Amino acid sequence: MTPMKEDYLKIIFELGGTKKKVSNKQIALSLDIAAGSVTEMVGKLVQEGLAKHTPYAGISLTKKGVRYAETLVRKHRIWEDFLVDKLDYELPDVHTEAEVLEHVTSERLVNALEAYLGNPTHCPHGGAIPDKDGHYQEDSHTSLADTADGSQVTIERFIDNHDLLMYLHEIALKIGQEVTVIKHAPFEGPVTIEVQATGEQIPVSFKAAHNVFVK
Structure with missing residues (x-):
């Protein structure tokens, strides 16, 4: 299988x-590629x-696709944890390294x-x-972009994308922060949030807000 697949x-x-249909637009935003691709x-x-595709509804993984994805994600994320925890890598720098390492890593x-x-x-x-048995806690799939104004939420995770992680590092958005959603600007404008601990307001870009997940 190719790295792109x-x-x-x-x-x-x-x-x-694994649980719902994902739109082509979501995939395009997360991979930063054209919808046609x-x-x-x-x-x-x-x-x-x-995968299974339903026109106008989206795409989901088959059982075969889920098993393959879980294996890839497991290797990738364990390497990321090692790089950050043991080698003091900065979070934006681990994705590229983990991409290489996951492809040469045996189950042992x-x-x-x-x-x-x-x-x-x-x-x-x-x-x-x-x-190793395929068990894990299901991630939140509620994006910051889809969270209503006035909601108080916790930043749970970020999509694993180098440019996104660099951007979030620059605006100091971190896992575990409790924030209030202030407003969604129209015409694909930023989502403004307020960090509850400091009162600081941060505008998060339209694209980034679709790749930040909250609970």
């Missing part, structure tokens, strides 16, 4: 495609029995890494890590 499986997994790749995943090695790290349940950007 694997990226699609992982992003559909991250967006909730998504349509073409979705067709290939469907042909290979990894990932199990040993997991034990060495104390069996972590979540990676540094908040995503759940499936254990």
Whole structure:
């Protein structure tokens, strides 16, 4: 399987495609690619029995696709945890390294890494890590963009994207922060939030707000 197909499986997994339909627009926003490219790749995943597509509803993973995605996500996120926890990598820098490492990691090695790290349940950007038996706590799939004005929520996780993580680092948005959603600007403008601990108001871009998940 090509790295691009694997990226699609992982992003559909991250967006909730194990339980619900994910739109082409969501995938395009998260991967920062054209919607036409998504349509073409979705067709290939469907042909290979990894995904199901319902016109005007979206795409979800088949049982085969879920198993494949869980294996990829497990290796990727355990490596991210190792890089941040043991090698002091900054969060925006771990994705590229983990992308390389996951493809050369055997099941024996990932199990040993997991034990060495104390069996972590979540990676540094908040995503759940499936254990060796495929068990994990389901992530939140409620995006900041879809959260109503006035809501008080906790930042739970970020999509695993280098540019996104760099941007969130620059605006100092962090996992675990409790925030109030102040307003959604019209015409794909930013979502303004207020950090409850400090009172600071932060405008989060339209694209980023679709890749930040809250609970």
